[in-house]
Amino acid sequence: MEAPPLDRKLIAILAADVEGYSRLMHQDEEGTLATLSSHRAIIDEIIAAGRGGISGTAGDSVLAEFASIVDAVNSAISIQRSLAVANKSLPQQARMLWRIGINVGDVMVKDGGIFGDGVNVACRLEAQAEPGGICVTRGVRDHLRDRVDYQFEDLGEHAVKNIARPVRIFRVCFDPEASSDLLDVRATPSRGSIELSDDSNAIKGTSNQVELTFWQSIQETKDPSEYEAYLERFPDGEFVALARARLAKAEEPEAVPAADRAVELEFWNSIKQSNSPAAFEAYLQKYPEGEFKSLAAIRLREISETD
Structure with a gap:
């Protein structure tokens, strides 16, 4: 029997990734995970406010889709502006910068995920962007040229991995200090805590502020029961892997001198x-x-x- 044809659709694809994530994890695992959690809450809120949807996440990366190219780029700019504000409450060495790439293309859809060259190009564009910056393809730039106020810098054609033809890349020129159009972010002094607000109400920046507070209260303990309590209360929490590792270490027999x-x-x-x-x-x-x-x-x- 022939396999049924895959569904396809034409969309704007946004790919985002943390610059230097391995370095940040090496410096401070718990702090980096807390910052990632609060940044992801900001990103998720903005994508939803921009009428987009998250198609996939893997560690420090996000893949989102938009029916509108304008919405995709406006969301990307709001993300970078909001994260710039969020980073101000963090020490310089702990600040988390994201790179974003946006492409428009025909993609395959399977089990809720999107696949194909359109997705691959967006991911390659993200790698070309500066930390805190946004890169787009020529198709995106041409579509937006007369619809937005910001400018585009032509970075020329680039050969990208696993793509047959060179890709013309443009850098989006925007003021990172300007206020976000989609979400207002207020940095607070507490570590990993970002307060998000829109016109209707205030939303906590961590996806689960209670969980973050719980973790911060036990992260230095050597009592296995504390980690067991965390895993029981938050079986799908942000710090499950760390809690299990700490629990295993705590239960190891002490080394013989x-x-x-x-x-x-x-x-x-x-x-x-x-x-x-x-x-x-x-x-x-x-x-x-x-x-x-x-x-x-x-x-x-x-x-x-x-x-």
């Missing part, structure tokens, strides 16, 4: 060739969880069977 291990090794070396069951019984009594407990038990059995 080097000096004690040396004494155990000396003890074992002194009896390992012995045929006396008392020697191995003494080892097991002194080191019930010792490194050689299995070997000691085997030697005891061998000696008893010989006798």
Whole structure:
């Protein structure tokens, strides 16, 4: 039987990604995840306000689709302006900058996700953008040329990975300090906390401020029960992976000090060739969880069977 044809549609595709995410995680895992959570809340709110929809997320990246190219670019500019405000409350080394690429193209749709060259080009454009910047294709620029107030800088044609023809890329020129058209963001002094507001009401910037507060209260603890309580309360939370890692580490047996291990090794070396069951019984009594407990038990059995 022939496979049914895939659904297709023509859309504007927005791809966003964090610049230097691995470096930020290396510096401060918990702080970076908290910032990512608050930034994602801002991005998600703006995409929804701009009549777009999120098609996929993977770690520090976002893929969104819009029926309107104007909405896609306006949303991208609002995202960068809002995140610039959010970053002001963070130390310089902890600030999270995003790059955004926008393309317009025909894409395939399967299981709610979008695929094809149109998506790939948007992702390649994102990699070409400056941190905090936006790059678009010629098709996007041509469509918007007389519909928006901002300008476009021609960056020329670029060969992009897995795309047969060069892509003409334009940088969107906008004032990052201007207020966001879609969302007003007010940075607050508390770490990872961004207050979002629109004309109707105020919305907390973290997708779950209660969860973030809970995590910040336990992130330095060595008590396994604290991490178990977090996992029970937030089974799909932002910090599940870290909580599980911390829990596993907390439950690991404490490492034997080097000096004690040396004494155990000396003890074992002194009896390992012995045929006396008392020697191995003494080892097991002194080191019930010792490194050689299995070997000691085997030697005891061998000696008893010989006798």
